[in-house]
Amino acid sequence: MSHKVFIDGEAGTTGLQIRERLEKRSDIELIRLSDDKRKDAGARKEALNSADAVILCLPDEAAIEAVSMIDNPDVRVIDASTAFRTDAAWTYGFPELNDGQRAEIAASKRISNPGCHATGFIALTNPLVEAGIIPSFFPITATSLTGYSGGGKSMIAEFEGAPEHGQDRGKGHERLYATGLAHKHLPEMTLYSGLESPPIFTPIVANFPQGLIVQVPLHLWALPDEPDIDAIRNLLTAHYLGEQFVRVANAEESEEAGAVHGAMLANTNQLLIHVFGNPDQDTANLVAVFDNLGKGASGAAVQNLNLVLGVEEGLGLV
Numbered sequence: 292m293s294h295k296v297f298i299d300g301e302a303g304t305t306g307l308q309i310r311e312r313l314e315k316r317s318d319i320e321l322i323r324l325s326d327d328k329r330k331d332a333g334a335r336k337e338a339l340n341s342a343d344a345v346i347l348c349l350p351d352e353a354a355i356e357a358v359s360m361i362d363n364p365d366v367r368v369i370d371a372s373t374a375f376r377t378d379a380a381w382t383y384g385f386p387e388l389n390d391g392q393r394a395e396i397a398a399s400k401r402i403s404n405p406g407c408h409a410t411g412f413i414a415l416t417n418p419l420v421e422a423g424i425i426p427s428f429f430p431i432t433a434t435s436l437t438g439y440s441g442g443g444k445s446m447i448a449e450f451e452g453a454p455e456h457g458q459d460r461g462k463g464h465e466r467l468y469a470t471g472l473a474h475k476h477l478p479e480m481t482l483y484s485g486l487e488s489p490p491i492f493t494p495i496v497a498n499f500p501q502g503l504i505v506q507v508p509l510h511l512w513a514l515p516d517e518p519d520i521d522a523i524r525n526l527l528t529a530h531y532l533g534e535q536f537v538r539v540a541n542a543e544e545s546e547e548a549g550a551v552h553g554a555m556l557a558n559t560n561q562l563l564i565h566v567f568g569n570p571d572q573d574t575a576n577l578v579a580v581f582d583n584l585g586k587g588a589s590g591a592a593v594q595n596l597n598l599v600l601g602v603e604e605g606l607g608l609v
């Protein structure tokens with residue numbers, strides 16, 4: 292039996308990568324709109340209501356509009372935008388969050404796909420906050436280094452140059468952004484990490500297309516139980532044991548890593564965690580590396596789609 296899937300926003304960066312992952316599959320029948328119809332409200336409404344599952348890869352306002360167009364109660368929705376990520380009526384699409392999340396996603400009709408920066412931050416902090424190693428009141432700082440595809444078509448055009456934009460190749464500049472410390476992922480980062488207050492979060496966009504590194508530095512001596520580096524690593528390792536897409540590097544691998552490259556997991560749905568540390572200083576740096584368009588967006592959306600369709604969770608993903 293094939294499942295009908297409509298990707299609203301298929302021509303965009305996230306949508307295109309989802310299509311590439313789905314069009315090879317014999318169990319999926321993609322509902323597609325021609326280029327002149329892809330923003331036509333009537334055509335979209337028909338497609339949205341005739342699918343078994345829809346994946347919204349749109350700006351927030353267009354995603355909210357798309358959801359309002361759905362009147363078929365059987366349609367399952369996976370939204371890649373920020374619009375519903377902290378909405379209590381929606382299920383957060385991070386299956387590895389805790390023991391119950393996968394089943395909740397599988398049973399849900401409304402799933403919000405996590406933000407790219409948020410994915411790394413939550414993967415690093417949630418298990419430690421849940422275990423009480425990081426108290427929920429603890430002040431946390433995080434930095435993220437992202438490839439420019441994180442900013443969608445307009446940022447790709449800025450960095451790669453596009454004749455229709457009158458730009459030259461390589462014009463995009465690496466930069467610190469969200470300097471007002473109010474990045475749009477803060478609400479989901481706070482809610483799903485279990486922290487009481489938002490982290491101080493500063494992202495940097497760099498001149499490579501795909502990949503992302505989130506880091507959360509910790510003064511271990513400032514934590515109430517003064518855990519050592521191994522205790523942090525062991526807890527994260529136990530939390531993600533058996534997961535197909537999230538892995539914690541062992542001590543030897545992290546010691547030998549030397550450097551972490553942002554693009555090392557590009558074109559995969561993998562997320563790798565390192566726990567770096569300096570025992571003499573009693574400090575640690577929690578690092579998550581993955582593809583902003585893999586586990587940070589398109590890959591995660593396909594993983595969630597597989598869960599709602601009741602097929603193998605890793606189908607079509609590497």
Ligand SMILES: NC(=O)C1=CN([C@@H]2O[C@H](COP(=O)(O)OP(=O)(O)OC[C@H]3O[C@@H](n4cnc5c(N)ncnc54)[C@H](OP(=O)(O)O)[C@@H]3O)[C@@H](O)[C@H]2O)C=CC1
Binds near residue numbers: 330371372407
């Ligand atoms: N890029 C990333 O790494 C990540 C993106 N996301 C989220 O995914 C969503 C899509 O982002 P991204 O793919 O990067 O963005 P893009 O700008 O690359 O793509 C958005 C697409 O939506 C189309 N679109 C805009 N408005 C409408 C409308 N009213 N009806 C139909 N189509 C419309 C655009 O059309 P047109 O081609 O004409 O501009 C474009 O093709 C956003 O909410 C983003 O925040 C989430 C995680 C990571």
Ligand SMILES: CC(=O)N[C@@H](CCC(=O)OP(=O)(O)O)C(=O)O
Binds near residue numbers: 405439441442476
């Ligand atoms: C480089 C860049 O600008 N990246 C985007 C994040 C992309 C993303 O995760 O999209 P959502 O906001 O829908 O989650 C940003 O930081 O705002």
